[in-house]
Amino acid sequence: MKSSKTNTNKRLKGKFDILSKIEWFGNRLPEPYMLFVFFIIILMIVSVILSIFEITVIDPKTAEELEIRSLWSSEGIEFMVTSLVTNFTAFAPLGVVLSVRIGIGIAEGVGLLEAGIKKIMLSFPAAMLPYMTIFTGNLATVAADSAYLILPPLAGMIYYSLGRNPIAGIITAFVGIASGIGTGVLIQGNEAILASLTNEASALISDNAPVVTPVDNYYFMVAGAVVATLVGGFISQKITEPRLGPYNENINYEVNPVTKEETIALKWSMYAGIIYLALVVIAIILPESPLRNEAGGLVPSPFLNGILTFIIGFFLVIGVTYGIKMKRIRNTRDAGRYMGEAIYNMRNFLVLILFISQFIAYFEWTRVGTWFAVNGAEFLTSVDFTGFSVIIGLIFITTIINFVITSGAAQWAIFSPIFVPMLLQLGYHPAYVQMAYRIGDASTSMMSPLNPYIVMILEFMREWDKNAGLGTIISHAIPYVICLLISLTLLFSLFTWLGIPIGPGVTTNIDMK
Numbered sequence: 001m002k003s004s005k006t007n008t009n010k011r012l013k014g015k016f017d018i019l020s021k022i023e024w025f026g027n028r029l030p031e032p033y034m035l036f037v038f039f040i041i042i043l044m045i046v047s048v049i050l051s052i053f054e055i056t057v058i059d060p061k062t063a064e065e066l067e068i069r070s071l072w073s074s075e076g077i078e079f080m081v082t083s084l085v086t087n088f089t090a091f092a093p094l095g096v097v098l099s100v101r102i103g104i105g106i107a108e109g110v111g112l113l114e115a116g117i118k119k120i121m122l123s124f125p126a127a128m129l130p131y132m133t134i135f136t137g138n139l140a141t142v143a144a145d146s147a148y149l150i151l152p153p154l155a156g157m158i159y160y161s162l163g164r165n166p167i168a169g170i171i172t173a174f175v176g177i178a179s180g181i182g183t184g185v186l187i188q189g190n191e192a193i194l195a196s197l198t199n200e201a202s203a204l205i206s207d208n209a210p211v212v213t214p215v216d217n218y219y220f221m222v223a224g225a226v227v228a229t230l231v232g233g234f235i236s237q238k239i240t241e242p243r244l245g246p247y248n249e250n251i252n253y254e255v256n257p258v259t260k261e262e263t264i265a266l267k268w269s270m271y272a273g274i275i276y277l278a279l280v281v282i283a284i285i286l287p288e289s290p291l292r293n294e295a296g297g298l299v300p301s302p303f304l305n306g307i308l309t310f311i312i313g314f315f316l317v318i319g320v321t322y323g324i325k326m327k328r329i330r331n332t333r334d335a336g337r338y339m340g341e342a343i344y345n346m347r348n349f350l351v352l353i354l355f356i357s358q359f360i361a362y363f364e365w366t367r368v369g370t371w372f373a374v375n376g377a378e379f380l381t382s383v384d385f386t387g388f389s390v391i392i393g394l395i396f397i398t399t400i401i402n403f404v405i406t407s408g409a410a411q412w413a414i415f416s417p418i419f420v421p422m423l424l425q426l427g428y429h430p431a432y433v434q435m436a437y438r439i440g441d442a443s444t445s446m447m448s449p450l451n452p453y454i455v456m457i458l459e460f461m462r463e464w465d466k467n468a469g470l471g472t473i474i475s476h477a478i479p480y481v482i483c484l485l486i487s488l489t490l491l492f493s494l495f496t497w498l499g500i501p502i503g504p505g506v507t508t509n510i511d512m513k
Contacts, residue, residue, distance in 0.1 A: 036355035047366040091357035092196035100189030103312030105342020107319030131233030137176020182442030183224030205421035216431035216503035265325035272321040299505035373421030398440025443485035447477035
């Protein structure tokens with residue numbers, strides 16, 4: 001297949017030298033799990049040095065003066081040897097990952113998510129297509145990594161069938177999925193994973209820190225999804241498509257419409273989902289409902305603390321319903337197979353969690369984490385760097401680190417033990433700190449040469465234009481990155497200055513200086 005377009009890579013040659021160097025550097029970095037092996041080694045060295053100099057820290061939990069403990073001491077070696085399994089199995093995100101994937105895995109495996117995405121995108125006028133592609137990409141993040149396999153190629157075919165440039169569809173879908181890391185109207189597994197990591201980090205410094213739930217960023221995420229949809233759709237319509245121009249090649253690609261059987265199954269799934277949600281609402285409003293708090297409210301409450309259970313139940317209900325109607329689930333063995341496949345697809349992440357859990361456990365045991373948090377907070381206070389500017393700093397740092405580590409969970413596993421306790425010392429709600437991180441993560445991950453999904457997106461693009469290269473993706477992503485970073489940061493500032501909760505009961509009072 002030959003594209004009539006000028007080779008974008010050649011046209012932009014020389015403008016992305018720094019990005020090429022970043023790519024070269026990043027390709028020589030080890031696998032994410034090996035990064036944590038190196039971090040553990042660094043932690044060992046730091047703990048030895050601090051213990052030799054008899055460095056101490058005042059524990060904010062007890063006000064006791066504690067010595068930094070060395071991992072190379074007899075006590076430290078004993079801890080590492082005897083706690084490995086416990087560190088892994090007691091690590092909260094482990095259970096979250098497995099539970100969420102079991103629920104969403106059935107909906108994904110039986111084809112519900114793919115059919116639903118196609119139905120949404122084909123149901124709106126052509127003029128709304130860029131906006132709906134961004135929004136659908138945002139919704140598709142509920143399928144985790146599979147969203148990158150489902151939506152971009154589908155968007156390309158839909159764009160082509162409507163006489164528009166398929167490359168624009170692929171890029172727009174990619175941006176929608178990437179922005180869904182920090183925005184969205186659906187609670188997904190990522191919320192629970194990040195919340196678990198945040199709570200683990202908060203526990204380093206305080207036993208009384210607010211417990212972060214998967215819905216604690218929800219109000220901002222919904223508002224952010226609206227902003228991302230409007231901004232991303234506008235850029236696609238006014239910049240990306242005009243820049244790409246018309247697509248003049250004749251390719252035998254055909255978008256198969258949602259079949260009658262799939263439409264019926266989708267309706268049955270919707271009805272089942274509505275009934276499920278109605279039953280949950282009834283369970284909440286019943287007199288003396290155990291899902292509400294002692295005062296009868298919902299913030300906080302067992303319902304919010306355990307909302308992940310209801311989310312998993314929802315996807316199980318709609319997934320099983322769709323599978324039965326499509327005759328893809330005929331017995332309990334079929335359902336078990338889909339759940340097993342979902343867990344199998346998480347195998348690489350489970351390996352990563354093994355090493356993350358050890359790093360965080362050692363960080364806590366050595367008291368290096370507490371030392372960093374206390375001294376970091378004292379330093380920020382001494383230089384009067386405690387207002388909203390410190391939050392902007394966290395967003396900026398995240399955008400830069402995205403060029404080295406692009407995994408949201410892996411990066412937060414590194415950041416959270418440092419920034420959450422430190423900013424908690426300054427009075428910031430852990431969920432607020434988490435949201436600041438997510439803004440930076442969502443904004444720049446789409447243009448990082450190290451993003452593992454960029455290679456996948458590039459292959460989808462090359463089905464339509466063999467000359468497409470890394471520079472093609474990055475050059476088209478830059479307008480989205482700049483505009484989304486600015487707009488989401490401004491939105492976050494607005495929430496902060498007006499005192500609008502970013503989630504149920506989550507507000508932050510900041511001295512704006």
